[in-house]
Amino acid sequence: MEKLSHLDEQGRARMVDVSxxxxxxxxxxxxxxxxxxxxTLALILEDKIEKGDVFSVxxxxxxxxxxxxxxxxxxxxxxxxxSVEIDLTAQTNPARVDIEALVxxxxxxxxxxxxxxxxxxxxxxxxxxxxxxxxxxxxxxIRLVKKSGGKSGTFIRKE
Amino acid sequence: MEKLSHLDEQGRARMVDVSxxxxxxxxxxxxxxxxxxxxTLALILEDKIEKGDVFSVxxxxxxxxxxxxxxxxxxxxxxxxxSVEIDLTAQTNPARVDIEALVxxxxxxxxxxxxxxxxxxxxxxxxxxxxxxxxxxxxxxIRLVKKSGGKSGTFIRKE
Amino acid sequence: MEKLSHLDEQGRARMVDVSxxxxxxxxxxxxxxxxxxxxTLALILEDKIEKGDVFSVxxxxxxxxxxxxxxxxxxxxxxxxxSVEIDLTAQTNPARVDIEALVxxxxxxxxxxxxxxxxxxxxxxxxxxxxxxxxxxxxxxIRLVKKSGGKSGTFIRKE
Amino acid sequence: MEKLSHLDEQGRARMVDVSxxxxxxxxxxxxxxxxxxxxTLALILEDKIEKGDVFSVxxxxxxxxxxxxxxxxxxxxxxxxxSVEIDLTAQTNPARVDIEALVxxxxxxxxxxxxxxxxxxxxxxxxxxxxxxxxxxxxxxIRLVKKSGGKSGTFIRKE
Amino acid sequence: MEKLSHLDEQGRARMVDVSxxxxxxxxxxxxxxxxxxxxTLALILEDKIEKGDVFSVxxxxxxxxxxxxxxxxxxxxxxxxxSVEIDLTAQTNPARVDIEALVxxxxxxxxxxxxxxxxxxxxxxxxxxxxxxxxxxxxxxIRLVKKSGGKSGTFIRKE
Amino acid sequence: MEKLSHLDEQGRARMVDVSxxxxxxxxxxxxxxxxxxxxTLALILEDKIEKGDVFSVxxxxxxxxxxxxxxxxxxxxxxxxxSVEIDLTAQTNPARVDIEALVxxxxxxxxxxxxxxxxxxxxxxxxxxxxxxxxxxxxxxIRLVKKSGGKSGTFIRKE
Numbered sequence: 001m002e003k004l005s006h007l008d009e010q011g012r013a014r015m016v017d018v019s020x021x022x023x024x025x026x027x028x029x030x031x032x033x034x035x036x037x038x039x040t041l042a043l044i045l046e047d048k049i050e051k052g053d054v055f056s057v058x059x060x061x062x063x064x065x066x067x068x069x070x071x072x073x074x075x076x077x078x079x080x081x082x083s084v085e086i087d088l089t090a091q092t093n094p095a096r097v098d099i100e101a102l103v104x105x106x107x108x109x110x111x112x113x114x115x116x117x118x119x120x121x122x123x124x125x126x127x128x129x130x131x132x133x134x135x136x137x138x139x140x141x142i143r144l145v146k147k148s149g150g151k152s153g154t155f156i157r158k159e
Numbered sequence: 160m161e162k163l164s165h166l167d168e169q170g171r172a173r174m175v176d177v178s179x180x181x182x183x184x185x186x187x188x189x190x191x192x193x194x195x196x197x198x199t200l201a202l203i204l205e206d207k208i209e210k211g212d213v214f215s216v217x218x219x220x221x222x223x224x225x226x227x228x229x230x231x232x233x234x235x236x237x238x239x240x241x242s243v244e245i246d247l248t249a250q251t252n253p254a255r256v257d258i259e260a261l262v263x264x265x266x267x268x269x270x271x272x273x274x275x276x277x278x279x280x281x282x283x284x285x286x287x288x289x290x291x292x293x294x295x296x297x298x299x300x301i302r303l304v305k306k307s308g309g310k311s312g313t314f315i316r317k318e
Numbered sequence: 319m320e321k322l323s324h325l326d327e328q329g330r331a332r333m334v335d336v337s338x339x340x341x342x343x344x345x346x347x348x349x350x351x352x353x354x355x356x357x358t359l360a361l362i363l364e365d366k367i368e369k370g371d372v373f374s375v376x377x378x379x380x381x382x383x384x385x386x387x388x389x390x391x392x393x394x395x396x397x398x399x400x401s402v403e404i405d406l407t408a409q410t411n412p413a414r415v416d417i418e419a420l421v422x423x424x425x426x427x428x429x430x431x432x433x434x435x436x437x438x439x440x441x442x443x444x445x446x447x448x449x450x451x452x453x454x455x456x457x458x459x460i461r462l463v464k465k466s467g468g469k470s471g472t473f474i475r476k477e
Numbered sequence: 478m479e480k481l482s483h484l485d486e487q488g489r490a491r492m493v494d495v496s497x498x499x500x501x502x503x504x505x506x507x508x509x510x511x512x513x514x515x516x517t518l519a520l521i522l523e524d525k526i527e528k529g530d531v532f533s534v535x536x537x538x539x540x541x542x543x544x545x546x547x548x549x550x551x552x553x554x555x556x557x558x559x560s561v562e563i564d565l566t567a568q569t570n571p572a573r574v575d576i577e578a579l580v581x582x583x584x585x586x587x588x589x590x591x592x593x594x595x596x597x598x599x600x601x602x603x604x605x606x607x608x609x610x611x612x613x614x615x616x617x618x619i620r621l622v623k624k625s626g627g628k629s630g631t632f633i634r635k636e
Numbered sequence: 637m638e639k640l641s642h643l644d645e646q647g648r649a650r651m652v653d654v655s656x657x658x659x660x661x662x663x664x665x666x667x668x669x670x671x672x673x674x675x676t677l678a679l680i681l682e683d684k685i686e687k688g689d690v691f692s693v694x695x696x697x698x699x700x701x702x703x704x705x706x707x708x709x710x711x712x713x714x715x716x717x718x719s720v721e722i723d724l725t726a727q728t729n730p731a732r733v734d735i736e737a738l739v740x741x742x743x744x745x746x747x748x749x750x751x752x753x754x755x756x757x758x759x760x761x762x763x764x765x766x767x768x769x770x771x772x773x774x775x776x777x778i779r780l781v782k783k784s785g786g787k788s789g790t791f792i793r794k795e
Numbered sequence: 796m797e798k799l800s801h802l803d804e805q806g807r808a809r810m811v812d813v814s815x816x817x818x819x820x821x822x823x824x825x826x827x828x829x830x831x832x833x834x835t836l837a838l839i840l841e842d843k844i845e846k847g848d849v850f851s852v853x854x855x856x857x858x859x860x861x862x863x864x865x866x867x868x869x870x871x872x873x874x875x876x877x878s879v880e881i882d883l884t885a886q887t888n889p890a891r892v893d894i895e896a897l898v899x900x901x902x903x904x905x906x907x908x909x910x911x912x913x914x915x916x917x918x919x920x921x922x923x924x925x926x927x928x929x930x931x932x933x934x935x936x937i938r939l940v941k942k943s944g945g946k947s948g949t950f951i952r953k954e
Contacts, residue, residue: 008562013216013288013533015540017560019502019581025814032298056692056808057172060869061233063810064700067865067873068231070544072280073287074220074537078544078557080873082903083812085803104814106903108559108583112294113287120279120298121231128232128272129172135271135306135314139191139279140299147294155294167721172692174699176719178661178740184337215331215533219392222333223541226388226396229703233696237703237716239396241426242335244326263337265426267718267742331534331606343655350616374649374851375490378710379551381651382859385706385714390545390598391605392538398714400744401653403644422655424744430612431605438597438616439549446550446590447490453589453624453632457509457597458617465612473612485880490851492858494878496820496899547862551855555862555875585877585901649852649924668934693808697869708863708916709923710856748930749923756915756934757867764868764908765808771907771942771950775827775915776935783930791930 015075021108026149030115031100032142034123038095040134044126045090055088058099058125062086065121066103066114076113081105084114086122099123100145112144174234180267185308189274190259191301193282197254199293203285204249214247217258217284221245224280225262225273235272240264243273245281258282259304271303333393339426344467348433349418350460352441356413358452362444363408373406376417376443380404383439384421384432394431399423402432404440417441418463430462492552498585503626507592508577509619511600515572517611521603522567532565535576535602539563542598543580543591553590558582561591563599576600577622589621651711657744662785666751667736668778670759674731676770680762681726691724694735694761698722701757702739702750712749717741720750722758735759736781748780810870816903821944825910826895827937829918833890835929839921840885850883853894853920857881860916861898861909871908876900879909881917894918895940907939 008014044054063084070078083104091098101118103111123139130137148154167173203213222243229237242263250257260277262270282298289296307313326332362372381402388396401422409416419436421429441457448455466472485491521531540561547555560581568575578595580588600616607614625631644650680690699720706714719740727734737754739747759775766773784790803809839849858879865873878899886893896913898906918934925932943949 013212013536013540014563015543015558015561017581019559019583053172053692056689057233057696059808060693060696061231063808064866064869065231066810068227071541072220072224072227072231073284074216074541075284076287077559080557080875080902081810082814082816082872084810086809104812106814107557112290113283116283116286116298120283123301124272124275124279125232125234127275128235131271131303135303136316137302139275139301142282142298143296144290144294157295172695172699173722174702174717174720176740178718178742212533215530216537218331219534219537222331223389223392225333230700233700236718239398239425239716240333241337241395243333245332263335265337266716331530371490371851374848375551375855377649378852378855379549381649382707382710383549384651386545386549390538390542390549391602392534393602394605398716398743399651400655400713402651404650422653424655430608431601434601434604434616438601441619442590442593442597443550443552445593446553449589449621453621454634455620457593457619460600460616461614462608462612475613490854490858491881492861492876492879494899496877496901498877548859551859554877557875584875649848689808693869697867701867704863704867708856708860708867709920710852711920712923748926749919752919752922752934756919759937760908760911760915761868761870763911764871767907767939771939772952773938775911775937778918778934779932780926780930793931 013075015077018077018108023106023108024149026105026107026110028111028115029102029146030119031145032119032123033096033098034126034137034139035094035096036137037134040130041090041095043133054126054129057129058088058122059086061125062101062118062122066118069114069117072117073113077109079105079107079111081111081114084118086118097126110147110150112147116142116144172234174236177236177267182265182267183308185264185266185269187270187274188261188305189278190304191278191282192255192257193285193296193298194253194255195296196293199289200249200254202292213285213288216288217247217281218245220284221260221277221281225277228273228276231276232272236268238264238266240270240273243277245277256285269306269309271306275301275303331393336395336426341424341426342467344423344425344428346429346433346462347420347464348437349463350437350441350457351414351416352444352455352457353412353414354455355452358448359408359413361451372444372447375447376406376440377404379443380419380436380440384436387432387435390435391431395427397423397425397429399429399432402436404436415444428465428468430465434460434462490552492554495554495585500583500585501626503582503584503587505588505592506579506623507596508622509596509600510573510575511603511614511616512571512573513614514611517607518567518572520610531603531606534606535565535599536563538602539578539595539599543595546591546594549594550590554586556582556584556588558588558591561595563595574603587624587627589624593619593621649711651713654713654744659742659744660785662741662743662746664747664751665738665782666755667781668755668759669732669734670762670773670775671730671732672773673770676766677726677731679769690762690765693765694724694758695722697761698737698754698758702754705750705753708753709749713745715741715743715747717747717750720754722754733762746783746786748783752778752780808870810872813872813903818901818903819944821900821902821905823906823910823939824897824941825914826940827914827918828891828893829921829932829934830889830891831932832929835925836885836890838928849921849924852924853883853917854881856920857896857913857917861913864909864912867912868908872904874900874902874906876906876909879913881913892921905942905945907942911937911939
């Protein structure tokens with residue numbers, strides 16, 4: 001029968017013990033997006049063509065947030081991640097920015113939360129930088145799309 | 160003509176100057192949700208009925224993340240927020256948890272980012288605590304629903 | 319009838335709303351101590367006479383911890399504290415170091431938690447710096463001794 | 478002759494070199510308590526029976542503080558801890574909450590400071606959440622009760 | 637006779653009391669530079685022309701570091717800064733990048749440390765991003781060039 | 796042909812992948828200095844003779860900043876450093892304090908940035924503690940002087 005692993009037998013929160021897990025190479029990929037008015041996307045892209053700054057700041061925010069994951073998510077283990085890449089792609093129809101984060105570690109536990117946190121922070125940063133012109137942007141579809149390494153093996157979400 | 164206020168005349172990122180803005184009472188409300196399998200929701204609710212821990216940890220994570228907003232979002236101003244409330248509601252059809260954050264401040268700039276960050280962190284925490292049983296949960300529809308205070312007045316999103 | 323103010327009507331944790339409270343000058347003083355073997359105290363004092371480093375590092379740790387209080391205590395409001403002083407006094411009979419922290423702020427809520435956190439961090443730092451020679455040191459009697467400012471007025475603990 | 482290992486030959490503070498130490502499984506257990514009026518304990522327990530929130534928030538605070546230890550204690554080494562468990566037990570006669578933290582790591586140095594910091598933060602959080610009804614609570618008896626792993630072997634405090 | 641204000645009468649470190657100081661508009665400007673081989677500067681500029689990323693990441697790092705100043709500098713007061721601008725200028729003869737930071741606050745104490753910290757972090761970030769091609773870059777001449785607001789009035793360094 | 800390793804093929808910032816690098820013992824030594832008026836140096840030294848506090852606080856600040864490096868420098872990998880030593884030396888002719896930091900790690904990537912960050916933070920702290928008597932102090936010549944371990948072997952700067 002399934003159990004929520006963060007809760008002990010009495011249902012109290014704890015950071016689950018990964019001491020005995022093996023150190024393996026682990027990768028996680030997460031995706032999400034931020035929907036916006038076409039005019040907002042156009043403003044970003046015009047600036048992007050000139051300076052690229054909205055995307056550049058969002059990428060930095062995503063990378064730095066990945067490193068802060070265990071400070072934000074209470075039961076998350078601290079990990080020395082070895083790589084983060086953030087991919088931002090402007091999409092029309094509907095107007096949005098697609099966000100993908102890939103995180104790698106050589107450790108005892110996976111980096112799903114780091115990848116999901118990086119996507120969230122990149123989306124929030126785009127919101128912050130554009131909110132003066134569009135308050136109704138919506139961040140969504142934040143999900144794990146791939147995970148490899150560790151005892152549970154490879155997971156690939158059907159998209 | 161509209162401008163992205165975080166970019167100066169040369170398109171470079173900066174933290175916009177709010178020195179001359181008035182200190183007023185400001186409120187922001189944001190919402191989002193995390194979709195999951197009905198079985199996952201049932202597990203949370205059973206634990207919730209007994210101990211309530213998943214929701215309790217997610218609320219703490221949301222409140223603490225609101226206080227960390229200016230560390231996560233590069234161009235965000237540090238603010239001494241005066242109140243945070245996180246509301247989590249289990250919903251069936253489709254199975255999900257609805258997340259709402261209300262943040263208050265008495266300051267020179269608004270707390271939209273704090274409310275959106277709190278919602279994101281609460282959603283990520285629910286994902287973390289339940290991921291052992293459901294990797295395909297999706298966090299979404301993170302949006303500002305209300306904002307009051309400051310020169311731009313009250314904004315209420317049509318829902 | 320008394321209520322725990324951090325819990326709302328349904329018993330859920332929240333950061334209590336202090337938006338409507340007045341900005342006043344507030345002071346809090348906390349005390350605690352760390353008990354140790356007389357030989358350990360002698361070692362600190364000998365170094366203190368020459369270089370004073372154990373006490374100096376503990377004072378810095380206490381001051382920096384006071385600034386981190388709202389990151390450590392989940393329901394604590396962030397505050398721009400305006401002063402911290404840490405007083406460390408070697409005591410014999412029994413051998414111990416007495417720790418006192420005084421914190422000041424001009425704000426909407428008090429600094430009791432900042433003073434108590436500063437005392438705790440100073441004590442933990444003394445433990446850390448001396449644990450190679452004495453594992454059985456005990457930190458104790460951490461308490462609020464004075465508080466002034468705000469609607470509830472002045473509190474002085476009978477010692 | 479004994480030396481304070483955090484001070485070099487000239488008595489200056491430094492983070493001691495653990496580069497050549499072996500990576501081993503290490504565990505530390507610390508305990509402490511917070512004394513309070515019986516009425517305060519009763520209020521916590523009544524809420525606990527319904528929602529358990531004071532204990533739940535204190536547990537989360539203790540777990541998150543363990544992860545922050547090297548940010549708080551100046552000479553502490555950063556470590557990727559692999560497990561934290563916080564145990565809170567209401568005690569009458571005298572009225573108090575007993576706090577125990579167990580921390581595990583696979584690393585080059587021990588986790589005593591992480592366990593002691595977790596106990597302190599849990600105690601401070603209980604103080605914070607109950608201070609509106611009881612300012613005279615006292616946090617005390619924070620001590621290391623067990624330590625295993627590493628060259629110095631197992632330590633068990635006689636209690 | 638002059639005194640170091642961070643040391644009390646007994647020479648111990650403390651965070652000096654600014655409770656009674658007036659809230660005024662304060663500005664600080666700091667400058668510094670990073671010297672490098674002309675080939676390194678050329679590489680940055682070529683990338684800059686295309687994507688601008690080294691300068692863009694360094695600007696974000698400087699802005700975020702300004703917000704972290706009171707966490708880094710032990711006796712610094714936490715402040716809600718209201719604006720940060722980072723200016724990076726490539727210079728030849730000798731090959732270097734000039735760094736300027738302007739920080740504003742409405743507060744009880746100045747923002748010199750925030751401006752100096754922002755300059756330092758921007759310089760360190762340029763070093764980090766270019767160190768694979770040039771280990772001998774040197775960060776230097778970090779200095780306060782202007783300060784206004786507060787009781788001590790305006791200071792302008794003769795350059 | 797040389798490349799800036801932090802930029803991918805499209806010139807976008809990323810945290811470079813070190814997953815496949817070997818764990819080796821790595822050391823980095825960085826140096827810098829802070830120039831000041833002779834009277835300022837005399838004040839520090841007089842206090843130093845009595846209490847040593849300016850140097851003591853600066854050493855603690857440098858050690859703690861080394862641990863914060865990956866939070867400050869966006870593309871830096873988090874690392875569990877195993878040792879930090881800060882050396883401060885008063886120099887006359889011209890009046891200044893020389894700063895040296897030595898950092899060790901057993902890891903997949905080097906600690907140059909940690910050593911450089913420690914030097915910067917120690918210098919900024921000296922500035923902060925003395926700025927009331929000397930606003931024109933200048934922090935400079937921050938540079939890597941030695942690096943060993945890892946595939947690229949030993950680097951020693953000609954001084």
